[in-house]
Amino acid sequence: MTQKKIRSIWELKSLREKLVNDPSQKIPFISISSGTCGQVRGSISIIQAFRKYIKKNKLNEKVRLKITGCHGFCEVEPNVIIYPEGIFYQKVKPTDAPEIIEETILNKKIIERLVFTDPQNGKKFPYETDIPFFKKQERLLTLNNRFLDPCNIEDYILSGGYRALCKVLADYSPEELITEIKNSKLRGRGGAGFPTGFKWSFCRKAQGEPKYIICNADEGDPGAYMDRSLLEGNPHSVIEGMVIGAYAIGATEGFIYVRNEYPLAVENASIAIEQAKKYGFLGNDIFGCGFNFKIKIVRGAGAFVCGEETALIYSVEGKKGTPRQRPPFPAQKGLWGKPTNINNVETWANIPLIINNGDKWYSKIGTNKSKGTKIFSLVGKINNTGLIEVPMGITLREIIYDIGGGIRDGKRFKAVQTGGPSGGCIPEKMLDLQIDYESLLQAGSIMGSGGMIVMDEKTCMVDIAKYFLKFLQDESCGKCLSCREGIDRMIEIMTAITDGYAKEDDIELLMELAQMTKNASMCGLGQTSPNPLLSTLRYFKDEYIAHIRYKKCPAGVCKALIKYYIDPENCKGCTACVKPCPQNAITGEKQKPHKIDQTKCIKCGICYDICKFNGVKIE
């Protein structure tokens, strides 16, 4: 049966009513988190186990399976949520499948063993909404992930999808729509935070036909995966946002630029586009309004710099991804010299939300200048890693201690890196900082696309800054002398510091290089590249001094400056460290304290990791 295209708001309404009243909706369902993160942790075998058991016992009428995108709580993947109760089971194994169906679905009993337990106080939380990780969040964009099968458009329509598009095409003129977005004060979620409404109006006013819009899903920050999760879990929300944007701007063609390292996102987005075409939300004469729009997926080869809009445009055109000087801005001369509007995945996903709830509702969330919610990927040395969606203006302390559940293994918090490699490290004393675009900038960091890497006391800040600089060196396009050579020379000095042969005036030279790279580089990558260095120098200068003056690494990370030794008081003489040592540097008899031969030791740290008695120490 071919799907009839939806031509009007009434047809959409009647389809939705038909779906809501479908008897299958009343059957309890198991929502299985199966984004990339879930699949890596084995969600596919769990799905198979559930299917097998349902088929074997003919339970089709009693339970449904819903294979969804990421639920957000990546720490306890693979997780399942049982609806309508909302029971949350963590770290499920395929062997748990029969028990979950028998006990929870059929007998309505909670399986204690699979319930989430707070690692800090041992409290158990059987219901998803009670878990502290979810409780403090304000999930406007990510909440739907758990109810939607991304490969099924009907799920999205059921949740109220494409209503915003319908409303826009029926009631708004493009100018009214842009005013609405301007009033909502939505700012670009890609990092720079440019007001979206203004960006659209520039592109609308620009001369030239046709106009293009692009969805930037080239997410390359280490440890950030917000865009991936949205495209995987709820691709229709992005598509709907793009169609609305196209109507506002007057564009006829759109592109989703997604990196090929995200195969599931590419697949789900392609399926979603096909389905949207079938239902008439994309293509010619959308909703019978005479408005035409199509979307193509362009797969990127994974260059970080292609997230920069001018480089991205070159990449879509099939050229080498190198940023160019603006002006002319893409809004005037973009893709193939035509006016082009580029927005991030998260920005597009916010659009239907604003239309459905109104600009006044949206502008109530957040701080004075930054509105709405922001998705962060909370990773690093934290108890609850995962994707979180919080309102702007929340403090770092709330994110790290209330949502993130504090630092792993009871260690002390040291710093949090926001905004990916181009961001900065924010120290403990600034934990009460309210998160919005301006305050992060003032603290020497950036909002970026939303990566948040938490570091504990065992992290060397010099080493971290060096790591990010090396990442940027690899990912820089290499055109500007200031960025290419500036970063290279900064790494040279940083290596001297971590290897213990730097001089004290090197810090001054580092600062000079950082300022130069920041000022003289052309694109955002170069201009923000010294941020990790500048912010660590600002907040952790004592660590740099310790490395340079006293030749010590306080965190015990820089191999050239540390020495492993065995504490005779703690060593039980178990010989566990003797064999794994690749250099045979550890000697000693059983039951007697061992010794490390410093001349042989290559500081690999294996003995340190192996010792259970805290016998190996770092000096």
Next chain:
Amino acid sequence: MITIRLNGVDVQVREGSTILEACRLYGVPIPTLCYNEGLKPYGACRLCIVEIGEGENTRFVSSCTYPVDAGLIIKTHSKRVIQTRKLLIELLVALCPSSKTIQDLASKHGVSKIRFKPKYVNCVLCGLCVRVCNEQMDARAIGFSNRGKYRKVTTPFNIKSEVCRTCGGCIYICPACQLRCQGTEIQTTLCNACLNISYPCVDVKDKALCYLDPCASCLLEEKERQKEKKK
């Protein structure tokens, strides 16, 4: 014609010209390396950076690629610009100390010490050769490959190009191929020889018609004469 404010003076320039063209028109010297009048501006060497804007909102742009706009406020020689340029030249010298063009830049802008280990590379990736090949010779035999610190100028797939007519345009325009006055045997990273000349030849020779930038050729003669006098 539009009005811009160049170093505090309101001047008229043609619409559509770049900041660099405007500056050259009014005789404001701006150093360049990757710029050539016959080629499209590229903006890789960053030496031509100027400060635009006012108050706290100033930012740096490469003047060769930035088009002028009515009311644009430009500072070409602010303290920050000069400092940045000097460091960029220092990086260039450390990158390729054998180039005369780069050494001349260093001398002209008072770069008197190099704090980095010299790399002695043969290419500073200014892109002049690539543009000459593409735009003037219409050959497109060479281009950039790789990115970041692995970026280099090469032929497609690193094999001998069939479209190359061996015209030599790339060698002609290359700033790194022009060797230092001392030839191939270089003792120091920084030359600065031009800065150490104490007086130009015209003072020594009455009717000298010397058009060269400081050159040391007549100094030797002068020294010998002084030696003879002492004898």
